[in-house]
Amino acid sequence: MKFQIEKTLDNAKKNWERFPFVMLSATATYIFSILLAEIIFDTSIKETTDKARILLNYGYLIYLSGLSLVLTFAGTLFIERKKINGFSQNIPHLVLIIVLVGLFFTFPTEMNFILALKFFLWALSAHLLAAFLPFYQKDENFGFWSYNQIIFGRFLLSAVFSGVLFIGISLGLTAIQILFQISINTKIYIHLFLMCAYLHTWFFLSEIPTDFDALNEKIDYNQSIGILTKYILLPLTSLYMLILYAYSIRILIDMTLPKGWVVYLIVAFSIAGIFALLMIYPLQNEKNEGWINIFTRTFYIALMPLLVLLFISIGVRISQYGFTENRYYVVLLGVWLLGMCVHYAIFRRYDQIKIIPLSLCLMFFLSSFGPWSAFSVAEYSQKSRLYSLLAKNKGLNTAQKIIPISNVNTKDKEKIRDIISFLGDRGSIDEINQRLEKPINFTKKLSQNEKESKVLVFLQLDYKRESMVKDEKYEEIGDKKEIEENNKIINFKNESSSPFYNTKGYDYFVVYKKIDYGSIDISSLKTNIFVNEKNKLVFTIRDEKFVFNLDEEIEKNIDKLAETNEENVIILLKKNNLKVKLDINLCSYLINEKTKKLKRIDQFEAGVSWKIE
Known part of the structure; x- marks a missing residue:
């Protein structure tokens, strides 16, 4: 036992000595995650726009420290191979930290689609960089392949270790809670999960090889990978290729345009095929692996006609609906796949596999900024x-x-x-x-x-103007008559960028959005929820119907449902043994200001919590 503890402490010390900036990044990620969890679970803090921004800022910090973890890992291994010593080895990491800190101050106060996609592209580029940066020299293909096999295996094994640790301790806490009637806060499990995620980095770094030159001399090929690739991945890839070729022949016979979704199938199939080829790279020149040799030399040739199908299909969509980010990346990946086909099928440079992560890394990173993005x-x-x-x-x-x-x-x-x-x-x-x-x-x-x-x-x-004209109740009089004197449309909206719903004391929760009297059906609970044309909130639970007068409840809370607010409006409902809480986030309605009577609900969005007593 003493020996194991000493060994664990020794490994931890070695990790900090060899990967100080990686461990600092992992520690920062862990601390920011803990702070984020504390703020989320702190019910004493009001759900305001300021709180939402604080949560978003912590989210930014977690992302940047996680990105730093990957980049400093790649940088550390690159510096080791270049044999840079002394303070000089710290300069790239310090510059990176300064850049990331500066980047934090450029982020907007509200998350948007573009920033989320940029985050994904930067993370993907960072991981691809870590895959090839330590093997920057030209003739290191075997070492490059062995290194990636090791880090991929270490990542999966570390995930298993962390997962087993989390499940084991969680089950122990649950047993204590049940057997000894001790209340354990949900936060404990969140903190436990974050701690195990932090330990994943320790497990992962402890077995990263130090002698990279030795990896170039001999490949220790994992037979499990060979079996998975040869007998599962390659046959499946071949099957999908046959399906796509059959579809291509069909559209040629029928003289019809290809369906839009086929482009995603071609891209997914192509990437899966290339990944399979990378996994069997050490076997492609083996004399007794004839099937692999054939597949390696024919895959890229067979891919070319399918790329023609891809470009035709995506070209039609772009001509009809213009570019979107999805279509941009379909075109970009199509061009990249064409380049890989030329590189491998025409120039027959099958041994140059580092070009795959290198080109993808540059492509994804460069596509995230600039007028060409x-x-x-x-x-x-x-x-x-x-x-x-x-x-x-x-x-x-x-x-x-x-x-x-x-x-x-x-x-x-x-x-x-x-x-x-x-x-x-x-x-x-x-x-x-x-x-x-x-x-x-x-x-x-x-x-x-x-x-x-x-x-x-x-x-x-706007949809509201159109609905006023089309609504049967007002069809004859139109919107001029409808919005007469004393009538007013009120638009209540929670100004918080990310509304918070407190479900404490309730068993079930769902977010309901009223769109053309649509309903939410939860088959597992045999429950249906909807707001009908008479402004009634209808719950159907196991064939038992509960009806609430939503218009009356809104009229009671008319002062709270002002045009602006910084928190949800809470409405509590009860009928028989059903207890319901509405956290109203959005409500657009027509009301007579003189009589205070609600005429119609146009839009309604709320968190719905309920329990059967």
């Missing part, structure tokens, strides 16, 4: 489509400013709405607003969704 190309493409549709429907004046439009056909109307929504998700509504004939005065508190709504109202394409 996925975001810039997609935004430019969709703006061009928007202005083209507006010009077609007389939505641009002689000064090329956007003006309200009328008599728009349904197809173009939906296209314009979709584009506005697309640009809103990417934080580009302000630029569209500047093109309006009369720009809207956006306050700082307005969310992107609210800005979208105001632009659509300006264009006379």
Whole structure:
């Protein structure tokens, strides 16, 4: 026992000595995660916009420290191979930390789609960098392959160790809770999970090889990988190739265009095939592995016709709907796959496998910024489509400013709405607003969704205006008669960027969004929830129906449901043995200000918690 403890402490010491910046990054990630969990579970802190921003900032810090962990790991191994000693070996890591700290201060106060995708691309690029950076020299393919086999295996094994540790201790705590009637806070399990995740880094680093030159001399090939690849991955890859070829023949016979989703299937199949080839790289020149030799030399040739199918399919979609980030990356990966086909099938450089992670790393990283990035190309493409549709429907004046439009056909109307929504998700509504004939005065508190709504109202394409005209109750009188004197539309919205729902004391929870009287069906609980056209909240639980007058409850809370607020409005309901809590996050409704009677609910979003007593 003493020996094991000493060995564990010795390994921990070696990790800190060899990978100090990696361990510092892992420790920072762990500390920030603990602080984030504490704030989330702290019910004494009100759910305000400020709290949401604090949570988001901790999320940023966790991401950046995690990114630092991967990059410092790659940098440490590169420095070891270059045999850089003394203080000089710390300079790249210190520069990296300064860059990441500076990057933190450039992040917005509200998470958006573009930033989330950038985070993914940077993380992917960092992991690809760690895969090839230690083997920067030209003729180190065997060492490169062995190194990646080792770190991949170590990562999986460390995950197993951490997972078993977490499950084992969790079961022990649960046993104590049940047998001794001791209450254990849920936070304990969160802290335990984070600790085990932190220990994953310790386990992983403890067996990273130090003699990289020895990896070039001999490959210790794992037979399990060979069996998995030869008898499962390669046959499956061949099967998918046959399916795609059969589909290609069919569309040639029928003279039809390929379906849109086929591009994702081709990309997924191609990447899976390349991954399988990488896994069997040491066997591709073995004389007794004829099947592998054939597959290695024919895969890239067979892939070329499928890439033609990919480019035709994605080209049709781009011509119809313009570029999006998804279509951009389909094209980019298609070009990359074509380059790999030329490199391996035509020039027959089968031994040069480092080019795969190297090229992917550069491609993903470079596509995350600049005018050539996925975001810039997609935004430019969709703006061009928007202005083209507006010009077609007389939505641009002689000064090329956007003006309200009328008599728009349904197809173009939906296209314009979709584009506005697309640009809103990417934080580009302000630029569209500047093109309006009369720009809207956006306050700082307005969310992107609210800005979208105001632009659509300006264009006379908002859904509420349309629903007023189409609603059977008001069909004859139209919206001028409906919004008469004393009637007013109220738009309540929680100003917090990420609403929090407190479910303590309830057994079940779901977020309900009222869209055209849609319902939520939870088959596992035999429960259905919906708001009907009479503004009744209807619960159906195991064939028993509970009906609540939602309009009356809103009328009771009319002062709380103001146009702006920084927290949800809570409504408590009870009928028979059903207890319900509504955490209202969004509510748009028409009310008579004189009688205080609610006429209609247009939009409604709330966290619904309930329990059967």
